[in-house]
Amino acid sequence: MKAIELTAPTLTAFRQIELPDPKAGRGEVLIRLRAAALNFLDVAIATGNFPGMRFPMIPVADGAGEVAALGEGVSQFAIGDRVIPHFMPNWQGGIITPHNVAAMRGATLPGSLAEYVAVPASSLVALPDHLDFVQGATLPIAATTAWNAVRSAQIRPGSVVVLLGTGGVSIFALQFAKAAGATVIIASSSDEKLERARHLGADHLINYRATPAWDEEVLKLTDGRGADLVVETVGEATMMRAINAAATGGTIFTVGFVSGTSSSIELLPIIVKALRIIGNNTGSVADLAEATRAIAAHRIEPVIDRVFDIEDTPTAYAELSTGGRHFGKLAIAH
Ligand SMILES: NC(=O)c1ccc[n+]([C@@H]2O[C@H](COP(=O)([O-])OP(=O)(O)OC[C@H]3O[C@@H](n4cnc5c(N)ncnc54)[C@H](OP(=O)(O)O)[C@@H]3O)[C@@H](O)[C@H]2O)c1
Structure with missing residues (x-):
């Protein structure tokens, strides 16, 4: 698969690479990612202001896509379902714990700037019908x-x-x-x-x-x-x-x-x-699911200032790190 790697904690260290496609293990789902959305967290990681990071890594916590394959034991999703993987897959619900926040997509786990990612089925939330992938990608953190x-x-x-x-x-x-x-x-x-x-x-x-x-x-x-x-x-x-x-x-x-x-x-x-x-440290899969239900019920449209092509990832990061120019979210489509 094609992916963007961040090879060092600096905004100039993005490179396009080819990696083997991941496989969905037991209880996991393989997602064909279609969009990513940026948060301050992603810039903190890419500027060396987030502790404990190892490079190279596939960046960007938030994303959305469609189910491409099901691992053993997964029956609650079907191939083609449009989904949002929560960025802290360990945190299903309830109170925050060190274990809940230890695993983070785009930080300690592969992020959203890749064609495919394998994630636990229990970390997925269905994308509301009225949203496209780019809009869905903005939901997990913000x-x-x-x-x-x-x-x-x-x-x-x-x-x-x-x-x-x-x-x-x-x-x-x-x-x-x-x-x-x-x-x-x-x-x-x-x-x-x-x-x-x-x-x-x-x-x-x-x-x-x-x-x-x-x-x-x-x-x-x-x-x-x-x-x-x-x-x-x-x-x-x-x-x-x-x-x-x-x-x-x-x-x-x-x-x-x-x-x-x-x-x-x-x-x-x-x-x-x-x-x-x-x-507050963002929230759990259950919190994302509740937020998404409210968004569906009120037909809330996420406000996206600009959508960048994946090739323009460095420009998207530069735009967010400059600060103050955008209104709402910045996203990346792929
Ligand atoms: N802990 C958590 O759960 C959690 C989750 C998500 C985000 N965050 C954090 O929350 C912060 C905001 O995130 P975000 O994604 O919304 O960031 P963002 O999209 O970059 O927005 C930041 C906005 O802050 C405004 N701002 C800057 N200085 C200001 C000031 N002195 N007074 C009032 N407004 C000011 C600017 O708005 P104007 O351009 O309109 O002036 C700017 O656009 C970040 O620090 C992020 O890391 C925390």
């Missing part, structure tokens, strides 16, 4: 995380959700929060991106360049009450403002670090407002 964020705060009609930036996680969170009937406040560096967010249902738009004190704006927009949920995708630059913007009893769902990983925060507002600060 949609699962956004789904867990919205669920963690029991978002319902009347809830207020604050989203930071217009990247993959924020835009899925916007779509899930609107499907749950919430009021969404979104902050971006770009008025044009904010307009696109408005078309997806965002109720209030804040340009965080023009209004750096976006937390005060959130308080104004909510008559001083604050947000029930802040999806913290940015980290260092925003954590203290997220705390300030949260309502009493609100949730800060901490997932991201696009601006850095250390933060100096005031403890008193956390205590006084009894905030829930929840860390």
Whole structure:
């Protein structure tokens, strides 16, 4: 099969190779991959910012494709089924454990930039009928995380959700929060991106360049009450403002670090407002399945900024690592 290998932790070390086709073992399914989608994680791996990696490796955690062969004992899928392999196949459901997160496609296991991959049947989720392979490939990391964020705060009609930036996680969170009937406040560096967010249902738009004190704006927009949920995708630059913007009893769902990983925060507002600060490491196959069911029920269309050919993989990575240019997801078709 044809594949793209990353031979070293640098964005210039991609090469096209031929490898033997993998075989589906007992309990496994062979998938003909058709698309991949990029996440910050893939860039971290390709820039040496993810510990424990061995090179060469086949990169990209997220993908989608169709069933090409069934291993012994697999009866729940048929050849030709359109599927999404979750990127952490050990984590079927329940709480996170070191074992659950030890195996990761595109990191410790072969990723999505290959024609074929063999994965456990138990790590597959069916692709909703209304989505194509490229759209399906965007779901495992970003949609699962956004789904867990919205669920963690029991978002319902009347809830207020604050989203930071217009990247993959924020835009899925916007779509899930609107499907749950919430009021969404979104902050971006770009008025044009904010307009696109408005078309997806965002109720209030804040340009965080023009209004750096976006937390005060959130308080104004909510008559001083604050947000029930802040999806913290940015980290260092925003954590203290997220705390300030949260309502009493609100949730800060901490997932991201696009601006850095250390933060100096005031403890008193956390205590006084009894905030829930929840860390999250994507989610399980069961979480992906739930997110996918919600996407199917509400006919949510993943928002994809650009689709690159597999030959243009280095350009796709460069685009994501530059940061801030895309809206939603970047994907690779093959
Ligand atoms: N722990 C988990 O479960 C988990 C899962 C998925 C992702 N993540 C992490 O979550 C983060 C976001 O992921 P992603 O895939 O959505 O990334 P992404 O697509 O690269 O989006 C990042 C966005 O952050 C916005 N941003 C940057 N600086 C900002 C600031 N100071 N204030 C507000 N927004 C700012 C930008 O939006 P504008 O261009 O609109 O300004 C940018 O497009 C990453 O750190 C990723 O590693 C964690």
